[in-house]
Amino acid sequence: MSSSASLSVRLRRSVLSVPAINPRALAKVPDLDCDVVIFDLEDSVAPEKKGEARENLRRFFGEVSPLHDKECVIRINGHDTGFADDDMAAVIACRPDAVLLPKVDGPQDVERVADLLAEADAPEGLRIWAMTETPLGVLNAAAIARMGRTDGARLDCLVVGLNDLRKATAVPAGSGRTFLVPWLMQVVLAARAFGLDVIDSVGNDFSDIAAFEAECRQGRSMGFDGKMLIHPAQIGPANRYFGPSTEEIAEAQAIAEAFAAPAAAELNVVNSNGQMIERLHLDQAERLLAKAKIIQDRKGNSA
Numbered sequence: 482m483s484s485s486a487s488l489s490v491r492l493r494r495s496v497l498s499v500p501a502i503n504p505r506a507l508a509k510v511p512d513l514d515c516d517v518v519i520f521d522l523e524d525s526v527a528p529e530k531k532g533e534a535r536e537n538l539r540r541f542f543g544e545v546s547p548l549h550d551k552e553c554v555i556r557i558n559g560h561d562t563g564f565a566d567d568d569m570a571a572v573i574a575c576r577p578d579a580v581l582l583p584k585v586d587g588p589q590d591v592e593r594v595a596d597l598l599a600e601a602d603a604p605e606g607l608r609i610w611a612m613t614e615t616p617l618g619v620l621n622a623a624a625i626a627r628m629g630r631t632d633g634a635r636l637d638c639l640v641v642g643l644n645d646l647r648k649a650t651a652v653p654a655g656s657g658r659t660f661l662v663p664w665l666m667q668v669v670l671a672a673r674a675f676g677l678d679v680i681d682s683v684g685n686d687f688s689d690i691a692a693f694e695a696e697c698r699q700g701r702s703m704g705f706d707g708k709m710l711i712h713p714a715q716i717g718p719a720n721r722y723f724g725p726s727t728e729e730i731a732e733a734q735a736i737a738e739a740f741a742a743p744a745a746a747e748l749n750v751v752n753s754n755g756q757m758i759e760r761l762h763l764d765q766a767e768r769l770l771a772k773a774k775i776i777q778d779r780k781g782n783s784a
């Protein structure tokens with residue numbers, strides 16, 4: 482039987498961070514073609530500017546959102562910074578799709594914010610995302626991701642932060658990602674074990690698009706759903722590399738057609754042009770086609 486009835490598919494190919502302190506950047510958000518916007522109150526906002534940045538978000542969410550074609554996420558400051566209480570008040574007032582927690586070390590960091598949201602009677606649809614960017618966060622990735630299956634915990638997505646992870650582990654920035662791959666894969670595996678989406682880290686050099694594309698290809702091969710971005714120039718490449726290609730769509734259609742044939746009605750495995758296809762491939766194909774349809778519908782709406 483087809484599983485399409487139970488498909489819940491979201492596009493998270495391009496996840497752009499926008500400093501909440503920058504009104505010119507905020508004004509661009511409605512016209513950007515990214516799947517997710519992270520309104521950043523953390524690293525891109527100086528300590529003395531946090532209040533102004535929160536005010537910008539209150540105004541933005543009051544006047545501009547909801548943005549029907551994008552998820553809106555607010556990244557708050559860590560619970561031990563002295564900023565988090567005011568940040569959470571802004572989150573509760575703005576009602577984004579999710580709040581992104583930085584430097585999550587363990588499940589208790591997710592639990593703390595889930596409790597705050599429950600106390601504030603925040604709608605169930607307001608989810609939690611977690612940055613995995615500390616050594617403890619990577620070591621505890623499975624325990625954190627398990628919160629995705631815990632009632633009331635709201636956890637939806639993990640985002641890797643390699644700037645903080647490099648800083649904490651002393652893996653130099655110039656050394657490529659070779660020595661980081663085991664940790665990246667550990668986070669991907671943890672997310673998948675508990676049904677979460679998982680987003681690859683930012684690439685800091687927004688002027689070198691060829692290097693960025695290579696990182697997108699690598700991230701896609703590692704199983705990430707998308708990439709966190711810092712500049713609008715990175716949106717197009719991220720959408721391309723994390724979205725379904727023409728070849729993948731054709732292959733998925735062939736798989737769907739093979740299983741739709743009457744002769745396959747009671748088969749779990751079929752021969753398609755010399756390739757074995759199982760029903761698990763049909764599930765994957767249906768998810769990919771559902772993503773392709775969202776992209777196609779969006780293009781239709783913006784034409």
Ligand SMILES: CC(C)(COP(=O)(O)OP(=O)(O)OC[C@H]1O[C@@H](n2cnc3c(N)ncnc32)[C@H](O)[C@@H]1OP(=O)(O)O)[C@@H](O)C(=O)NCCC(=O)NCCSC(=O)C[C@H](O)C(=O)O
Nearest residue numbers: 498499500505506509521525614642643644645711712713
């Ligand atoms: C890096 C930047 C400071 C560069 O900005 P700028 O010098 O203005 O670049 P450009 O002149 O090329 O910009 C062209 C126009 O595009 C707008 N712009 C730039 N970036 C963004 C953006 N992110 N969102 C929306 N619009 C953007 C500029 O305003 C220009 O328009 P105009 O002003 O009208 O001329 C800048 O790109 C930037 O601030 N990027 C985001 C920084 C950020 O969010 N940092 C936090 C996330 S990184 C992270 O989380 C790391 C993680 O935690 C880890 O540990 O790894």
Ligand SMILES: [Mg+2]
Nearest residue numbers: 614642644645
């Ligand atoms: Mg960070």
